[in-house]
Amino acid sequence: EPRLVLITGCSSGIGLALAVKLANDEQKRFKVVATMRNLAKRGALEEAAGDALNDTLEIKKLDVCSDSSIRECMGSIPGRHVDVLINNAGVGLIGPIECQSIDDMKGVFETNFFGVVRMIKEVLPDMKRRRRGHIVVISSVMGLQGIMFNDIYAASKFAVEGFCESLLYQTMNFNIFLTLVEPGPVVTEFELKVNEEAIRGDYSKTDLETAEMFINFYLKNTKAIFSSLGQTPEDVAEHILRVITMEEPPFRHQTNQVYTPVTALKYADPSGELVNDIFYKLVFHHDTLMQASLRAIKLIRWKAHKVQQGARMLGLI
Ligand code: NAD
Structure with missing residues (x-):
């Protein structure tokens, strides 16, 4: 019997690569529910999934910021039975905090932190009842160590780490596995999106020295780090596959x-x-x-x- 794996944020990057990898597993160990906020963006996943589409891979709508969207998606899964939940959806935010509104910051927490909390709240009762299941959260090395100009993003991942650390003792008791996957730099749209926004940004709300620090040191340095050490989403997907097929999955797993x-x-x-x-x-x-x-x-x-x-x-x- 294949395990049902629900993944959030599958329209691009790590989520897309993981959905495709699991759905094309030679041993057919998984049935993948690949979810995304906006179904209009399903094209890339459909193409990459190939023959797996509507066989071992099903695409469904799910916005991690919306309770009703989550409930609707879960309601469409037979018996609401999810064996493995992969919390992958996430957004970035970089730059001097003086240039970011509190609403921008809340948006990051809404997706990266409350999105994870909402999903886990939704699957946990069933997993507890069955005393079985695996919850994976894609955190980041920035959930362990803050990095300049990533103040809010790192804080959102720290929040996720603290939440999971606390929840772990309960899940252990119910025989449910919980794993934080902590990638370093991964070359996906994520960095592109964040960098594009950063370059178009308005830095009039901060001083010249800070703005220069961001543009000349941070952005250049990040570019260099991504091109020398960046992993591919497929690489990270391979790590996640290993984690969910382990007999005793670890609580933390760094990919780099x-x-x-x-x-x-x-x-x-x-x-x-x-x-x-x-x-x-x-x-x-x-x-x-x-x-x-x-x-x-x-x-x-x-x-x-x-x-x-x-x-x-x-x-x-
Ligand atoms: P990505 O931007 O390609 O993927 C993120 C996905 O989440 C996108 O498909 C996006 O549409 C989706 N998403 C955003 N808000 C959503 C919402 N409300 N509901 C549902 N989906 C939503 O970037 P990625 O690198 O593949 O990111 C995946 C995860 O990996 C994120 O949690 C990110 O924080 C984490 N991560 C990325 C890197 C990196 O360097 N790219 C490093 C460490 C961790």
């Missing part, structure tokens, strides 16, 4: 190993000094992410050594 040392450093040094220094150099000294990652590994070793010395002094080891 280059980031792991940097995020680990945050926990190795609770003062934040070391990781902040790395990010400062990344932005203002044009360090590459690879250089930052290698420095983080060295610093973690040094920190571990210090911790060990301390423990020895206390007679703990």
Whole structure:
């Protein structure tokens, strides 16, 4: 019996790539409900799905910001039975906060945070009753570490991480798996959309120094990082496939190993000094992410050594 996988935000990027990959699984392990806010944008997915369309892949309308849209979609699924929920829909927002309205910011939270909460609220009761299921949330490395000019986006992903961390103990008790997938840069429309908006942006509400910092340092640097380390949506889809087919899926899964040392450093040094220094150099000294990652590994070793010395002094080891 194939597992029913419901994915949000399938008109482009990671959602589209994942829907296509799962629907074309050679072992036919999945029945995919690929959802999107705007069905007028179904063309790309229909084309990529090929023969899987209306066989192992069904396209349905679902806006994660609308309770009625979610209920309608869920109501059309036999027995409302979802084995795997993949919360993928998300929006970005970059730039100086002085140039963003509170409504823009609320919009990000409405999709990235409340969208996830709404979906989970909708499937959780059934999964609890069946004591079975897997909820996957596409977070980001920015759910673990904030990055300059991503203040609100990172905050929305931090919110998602805190929500899932808290919910985890319940889901564990009901035998439901919960996984946060944390990609680094992925080359999708996401970055394009966000960059286009940024370039067209009006920076009169901030000072010249900040505007220049954003345009000359942040945007250039991000471009370089995306072209050197950006993964493809298919890459990330492969990671998600692995996660949902594991016997014991992990709570957290990073898709880009280059980031792991940097995020680990945050926990190795609770003062934040070391990781902040790395990010400062990344932005203002044009360090590459690879250089930052290698420095983080060295610093973690040094920190571990210090911790060990301390423990020895206390007679703990
Ligand atoms: P994308 O823009 O191609 O895909 C996001 C999808 O979500 C789009 O199809 C969009 O239409 C949809 N969406 C937006 N609002 C929606 C709503 N209210 N209801 C339903 N669908 C909605 O970008 P992507 O990179 O494929 O992003 C997918 C996820 O991956 C997002 O959660 C994003 O935060 C996360 N992510 C992306 C990157 C990256 O670098 N691209 C990195 C880490 C995490």
